[in-house]
Amino acid sequence: MTHPGTLVLIVAVAVLAPLLVHGVHRWARIPLVIFEILLGILVGPDVLGWAQHDKVIDTLSELGLAMLIFLAGYEIDFAAVRGGTLRRAGWAWAVSLVLGLGIALGLTGLDVSQSVVIGTALTSTALGTVLPILRDSGDLRGRFGTVMMAFGAVGEFAPIVAMAVLLSGRKPGISSLVLLAFAAVIALTVRWALRPRPPWFSRIVRTTLHTSGQFAVRFVMLLLVAMLGLAHLLGLDVLLGAFAAGLLTRIVFQGAAPESGPEVLGKVEAMGFGFLVPLFFIVTGIDFDLASLLDGGRALLLLPVFLVLFLLVRGLPAYLLAPRDLARADRRALALYSSTCLPLVVAITTIGLDEDVLGKGEAAALVGAAMLSVLVFPLLALRARAGTGGRAAEGGETEEAEAW
Secondary structure, eight states: OOOOOHHHHHHHHHHHHHHHHHHHHHTOOOOHHHHHHHHHHHHHOOOOOOOHHHHHHHHHHHHHHHHHHHHHHHHHOOOHTTTHHHHHHHHHHHHHHHHHHHHHHTTTSOOOOHHHHHHHHTTTOOOOHEEEEEEHTTTTTTTHHHHHHHHHHHHHHHHHHHHHHHHSSOOHHHHHHHHHHHHHHHHHOOOOOOOOOOOOHHHHHHTTTTTSSOOOHHHHHHHHHHHHHHHTTTTHHHHHHHHHHHHHHHHHHHHHHHTTTTHHHHHHHHHIIIIIHHHHHHHHHOOOOHHTTSSHHHHHHHHHHHHIIIIIIIIIIHHHHHHHHHHHHHHHHHHHHHHOOOOHHHHHHHHHHTTTTTTHHHHHHHHHHHOOOOOOOOHHHHHHHHHHTTOOOOOOHHHHHHOO
């Protein structure tokens, strides 16, 4: 570690951020992530210049992003979102991809490589960022929560797959074969996870929950690291491995130790949201190229354009293809939540910068618009649902929606 002071500063910022959220809560419900990013920008090189990079901080930041996607994968209950809701979510994302690529081609003057980066970024949903907001507001329960989980899961998972195929640097055919190989391994792992675990597994999970052994937490970390390693070995984005690890962890603990699952998740969330995830968002702020954005040129003009495009490309298909039993206010909230993005936009723009297919100005505009989406869209969604009392149809999908 070449800059230990920066790590101390980042952790101090992580402590300060929830205090600021608590302080302004009486006037406005601002998501915690906004304060984390803004404070990162403040201590970063373009403002105060207090924060310096080193390999340790970069590695911890990457682990934070992986943990965020892992927790998003863990939250997905495919037993609840399957059927018509999941099909509608898939079609909505497919429409978003076509819209995103088409609009990006127009913006970039038919630059295919740059259009793929921008178009894919426009289709993402920050489910990991939205989940704490939904949980805190009570919107995660009931029919609306189920629909939002389906649309959010597809909006988080599908862009990761698109990144693996379109942004890997390989030919799409070869990337697809590698992705199929990864999917086959995951399928075999899921089949293993669905098998009944021996009695000793749940017993040791239960007996070590409050000891130094912490078998369950170590097992979760093993699954996460194994999936990250497999994705890296196959040349895929590690976020795909993180998401798969979250899904597998849920399957294992639902079947083997259902009584201990919530407590195990609480411990993993404490490690993620208590340290690694805020570190990722703060480093995102530190890395944000504020100078390029405020240069007064094209980048600053693109920022509001990208913000509107997030809503048009991702939100409009979600609104139009939402299950028909949702009220209009819930459809608006679904569109706004679905348009909220950030982690994958950061990941996708980083790939674009590394491969020299995206300029610093365009990357700053995309990330800046994504940060504004996290600030603006959830607040508007909360307001849209406020008139409904947070209630939606609690029954299963209508027969018409299931048959769609």
